[in-house]
Amino acid sequence: MSDRLLKILILALGALLLAWVVARFVATRGGGPEPAGFELAAAAELELDSVLIEAADQTVRLHAGDGWTVNGHEAIADAGESLKRALEEARVGGLVSRNPENHARLGVTEMTGRRLTVYAGGSAQLALIIGERARGFDQAYVRRIGEDEVYRLSGTLIGLARRAVDDWRDKEILAASREDIQRVEFTYPDQSFTLVRDSIAWHLEPSGAAVQSGVVSSLLGQLAGLRAIGFAADSVADTLSWDPPTARLRVQGPGGAQLGELIFLDRDDVGYYLRRAGAPVVYTLNSYTGEQILKREEDLRPAEEAGAQQDSG
Numbered sequence: 001m002s003d004r005l006l007k008i009l010i011l012a013l014g015a016l017l018l019a020w021v022v023a024r025f026v027a028t029r030g031g032g033p034e035p036a037g038f039e040l041a042a043a044a045e046l047e048l049d050s051v052l053i054e055a056a057d058q059t060v061r062l063h064a065g066d067g068w069t070v071n072g073h074e075a076i077a078d079a080g081e082s083l084k085r086a087l088e089e090a091r092v093g094g095l096v097s098r099n100p101e102n103h104a105r106l107g108v109t110e111m112t113g114r115r116l117t118v119y120a121g122g123s124a125q126l127a128l129i130i131g132e133r134a135r136g137f138d139q140a141y142v143r144r145i146g147e148d149e150v151y152r153l154s155g156t157l158i159g160l161a162r163r164a165v166d167d168w169r170d171k172e173i174l175a176a177s178r179e180d181i182q183r184v185e186f187t188y189p190d191q192s193f194t195l196v197r198d199s200i201a202w203h204l205e206p207s208g209a210a211v212q213s214g215v216v217s218s219l220l221g222q223l224a225g226l227r228a229i230g231f232a233a234d235s236v237a238d239t240l241s242w243d244p245p246t247a248r249l250r251v252q253g254p255g256g257a258q259l260g261e262l263i264f265l266d267r268d269d270v271g272y273y274l275r276r277a278g279a280p281v282v283y284t285l286n287s288y289t290g291e292q293i294l295k296r297e298e299d300l301r302p303a304e305e306a307g308a309q310q311d312s313g
Helices: 003-029 079-089 100-106 157-161 213-223 287-293 303-312
Strands: 048-054 059-063 091-097 114-120 123-133 139-144 150-154 183-188 191-197 202-205 247-252 258-266 272-276 283-285
Touching: 048 079, 079 157, 091 100, 100 123, 100 150, 114 157, 123 157, 150 157, 213 287, 272 287
Parallel strands: none
Antiparallel strands: 048 059, 048 114, 091 150, 114 123, 123 139, 139 150, 183 191, 183 247, 191 202, 247 258, 258 272, 272 283
């Protein structure tokens, strides 16, 4: 074979390879000019009514009102602002595919993706399916419902779409700082006493006994700004018996101001159920936090006094 014929064959093979690559590209992308990404910021400028996030494992229903709610429960204070900020900052671009056959692989089918619908003025203003993570941690695949094109989405909207229902709920139980707390009344089925801060130090009433400052400091550290780790399922909360509770704490601030009354109940598995007096929400608390708060009188006394009290008893 001559050198000239060999060169022709090589060029022909190269042309065929190039044609194959182009054909594969067109088949995947769908052909035609590549459309630009789309903006979500316009939705952020609207007065939102609600946001619905549907997935195979959960449905999150966020509703605006005097305050935002999630699935009928009080939502975190910044729920609305978080959603608007996420929509405003979201970036969609970089066409990935026009071919519907790629939707399952990219996680943007009706069954596999997270369907996010934004309502304003009584109608849906935006409907997306957010799929699998893309290359970057803050990137995922996305497509608009009813369209085949799949793009890359970046921004915090991805994380919000994956947030569990409980993580949208307000987990704050006691909104008080250490300095606010002046008096804590402990009531157990077999014991009642009060931890009181005076102008000098903390002490116990009615005994007047001194306390271990380290134990009190730990107690206050857990009690101030107390937050739950989660919530009891409605089906569980409805079956709980709170009479009698494991413990009841009444927390007061300066001048006797009521900061909160907390009712504790042992969980069968681990930790505690907890609710605020007069409120229906049942929180869950881990064992460590509960044990740092639910001190008995002998736990708070200096070791030598507690030992002497036990001996005399």
